[in-house]
Amino acid sequence: MTTLRLAWLFGRRSVSARSTVVLPVVAFAVVTALLLIVAGGAQAFFSWTDDIAGLYQVLAVIALSLLVVPLVALGGSAARLSARRRDDRLASLRLLGATPALVTALTVIESTVLAVAGAIAGVVLALLASPLVALIPFRGEPLGMSILLSPLWMAVTVAAVGALAALSAVVGLRGVILSPLGVRTRQQAPRVHWVRALIAIGVVVLVAVAMTALRAAADIGIVMVVLAVGFGGSIAVLNLVGPWVLRVVATGQARRARTARRLLAARAVLESPKAAWRQVSGVAMTSFMAVFAGVGVALMDAAGDSGDPQSRLLVGDIRTGVLITVIASFLMVACSAGVNQAAAILDRRDLYVSLDRIGMPVGEMNAARSRAVMSPLRVTAIGSAVTAAVVVFPLTGASLLLSPLTLVSVAACLAAGVLLVWAALRATRPVLRRVLAEPSPSL
Secondary structure, three states: OHHHHHHHHHHOOOHHHOHHHHHHHHHHHHHHHHHHHHHHHHHHHOOOOOOOHHHHHHHHHHHHHHHHHHHHHHHHHHHOOOHHHHHHHHHHHHHOOOOHHHHHHHHHHHHHHHHHHHHHHHHHHHHHHHHHHOOOEEOOEEOHHHHOOOHHHHHHHHHHHHHHHHHHHHHOOHHHHHOHHHHHHOOOOOOOOOHHHHHHHHHHHHHHHHHHHHHHOOOHHHHHHHHHHHHHHHHHHHHHHHHHHHHHHHHHHHHHOOOHHHHHHHHHHHHOHHHHHHHHHHHHHHHHHHHHHHHHHHHHHHHOOOOOHHHHHHHHHHHHHHHHHHHHHHHHHHHHHHHHHHHHHHHOHHHHHHHHHOOOOHHHHHHHHHHHHHHHHHHHHHHHHHHHHHHHHHHHHHHHHOOHHHHHHHHHHHHHHHHHHHHHHHHOHHHHHHHHHOOOOOO
């Protein structure tokens, strides 16, 4: 009962602190809605049983592997939104004598409730969007309402999102439980080990070898498994190595900084490389998918002159699938960028208030905040595109990968992703002004 009372007490936020509740709910709603829509589309593809159904199912597996892993990663990031404010409260409880079990229970309750609330909202969003998604044409006719998942699968999705949030929150509690004073006084910066880079390189090389061997595979099931695991694994290791790369780059930038904004931006990344990665990971995933979209566009152009009606229909369907995948990735970028930018301001409330009190202009703070995001963004976008090129090269060769259409498509997708993040930075400026206007929120 004590745990439930404390959970209810923490859940009663002041008006200025309600954003820490709204942000994760919004993120989980978008994650769940996109998950259900993507899974529903794949369900429609796997209901076909004719001669060319296998090809469409392979394309569905590629789309799933390119979208589901980033969506799960976004869900994990949502569980850590505004984490510092929660960690500060929990670390204070530990210093007052609360047991690790009590702290863990409070975290699981808070994170799971927010995640389930967002997931339920996501189910509603998916249901509202389903009539429009059902109109998308494939094979010459709309998909129809076969895209709707059963109530059981919707319930499983909500439960899985809640479990993901609870697991992510518990994993993030290690510092609070082991060193509550270090967390409360912020004396320990999160560490990111270089072993992550070795694991990432090993996985990418292994996937490239598997893609080379895929040409000799005759069984459609083996092809699907290799594609799903290969593409999904490659995207997963980006999340693994990304924080380490940002830490290395920011360390060099901090040493070479000659202005306040450059130093502040570099220190913001070094303060929490994982949080910095969460702010740009959406574009990293879009950059990875942009390579596949560009190859798909080049492939369609090469097959566009075929006079076979079935081939023209397939080319049109590939074009539709590429467009849907890119749009879904941009939705992830928009959600990730907007929510994470707002959460970063709330997490660094004390820093911005202190800078304001010593006389730093708001424009300089915004410039430092922009640099702390845009500089890592360039590194992650280029690195993700190169990783995708290494993975897809054994399947496509240099001719498709380096064709003008591929390069233009990749550049367009990257430009759109960067523009979305820049727009999110601009859109969250009022949040910073509100934080400076209310410098003493209730925890």
